[in-house]
Amino acid sequence: MSEKRLLASSDIYDVYERDGFAVREYNDASYKEKCLYAALTHARVETTLVNSFIKTPTLREVSVVDGRWSITMDFIKGKTMQQLMDENPGNMDKYLNQFIDIQTEIHAQYMPLLSKLKDKMTRQIKSLGQIDEIKKYELLTRLDSMPKHIKLCHGNFAPKNIIINDEGTYVINWGSARQGNASADVARTYLLLCLNNPEIAEPYLDKYCIKSGTSKQYVQAWLPIVAAAQLIKGKPEEKDLLMRWIDVVDYS
Ligand SMILES: Nc1ncnc2c1ncn2[C@@H]1O[C@H](COP(=O)(O)OP(=O)(O)O)[C@@H](O)[C@H]1O
Ligand SMILES: [Mg+2]
Missing domain, CATH: 3.30.200.20 (Phosphorylase Kinase; domain 1)
Known part of the structure; x- marks a missing residue:
């Protein structure tokens, strides 16, 4: 060995x-x-x-x-999409298209045995110590009003979780995968990009909405919810942004 x-x-x-x-x-x-x-x-x-x-x-x-x-x-040999983006910033548009096509293909899958994204988010919001009960109730009401879908959601879809080599496109780190609403997964990706790759967050969301014919407001409606769910991780450097997102009721 x-x-x-x-x-x-x-x-x-x-x-x-x-x-x-x-x-x-x-x-x-x-x-x-x-x-x-x-x-x-x-x-x-x-x-x-x-x-x-x-x-x-x-x-x-x-x-x-x-x-x-x-x-x-x-072990999958090859470069992550994050590495490719860092090495070839001139190809960002191509990578973003590819990134969105991969995510869209994931959302086209169906796995009824996975547990529900909504149940996970409900649990996360209920267990939050950092926000008051009124806010929690508001977030849970919003979550409950969202359309209930059963699409495969990666839950951590980000450029570092894609590896590309001559054999194809590999997606890794599936521990947070659930079935749920694709827009919640897109809002989660947008949040991860705002935290880790801020320069591509807006282009990603704009492009996703155009390619999929989704209204931006519909994805944005998930932002307070995904922000609250991320607060669980307790990362001090993320707190300001997350608290701001939790408080925004209407993005239009
Ligand atoms: N099966 C794999 N083949 C090649 N590299 C991997 C594999 N699994 C993980 N890695 C590498 O390890 C990193 C961390 O693994 P990952 O499962 O994504 O956990 P996390 O992002 O939670 O730390 C990945 O970004 C990737 O670079
Ligand atoms: Mg990872």
């Missing part, structure tokens, strides 16, 4: 490469449930994507060593 090569780290897991596999290793025994749920979700998405041009790394193993749970999948 060769050496581990660390690819990424977060509060709850590390991702490393070893012997042609990508391994997500949770750093505490208490993450058993998260690990198993992420693995099941990934497996369900794998099943869903069999007939799509979008590929996902095959999940190979769930294991536990010294109390640390991990998920092993094929």
Whole structure:
């Protein structure tokens, strides 16, 4: 067995490469449930994507060593769309089109066994300590009034979760995938871009709305909800933007 090569780290897991596999290793025994749920979700998405041009790394193993749970999948060689965007800013328009086409293809899939995005958002908003009960009620009422759809939503769709190589387009990091309203997923992507790639956030939303024939207000109606859901992560550098979005009632 060769050496581990660390690819990424977060509060709850590390991702490393070893012997042609990508391994997500949770750093505490208490993450058993998260690990198993992420693995099941990934497996369900794998099943869903069999007939799509979008590929996902095959999940190979769930294991536990010294109390640390991990998920092993094929390591996909190639560059992430984030890397491609950073290296070739002149091609941004082409990448944005591709990015939106991939997301639209995901939304065209159907996986009835996945749990509902709306239930997750409801739980997240209810558990928020940072906003008062009146605000929570307002957000939950808004969420409840949104059209209920059952489209496959990635939940973290961003350029760093796409890997492109000669074999095709791979989408990774499916742990947050749910079935729900595509506009909620688009609002979530817009939020992630505002936080991490602000220069492409507006062009993304404009282009998505034109390509899909969706009204911008319809996506914007989700912004207070996705902002509240993101507040759960408790990242101090995000707080100002999220609180501002939560308070905006009408974007028109
Ligand atoms: N199967 C894989 N093949 C190749 N690289 C991967 C794979 N899984 C993850 N990575 C790399 O590790 C990074 C982090 O993994 P990811 O599952 O996206 O977790 P997170 O974004 O939550 O940290 C990715 O952005 C990618 O660069
Ligand atoms: Mg990722």
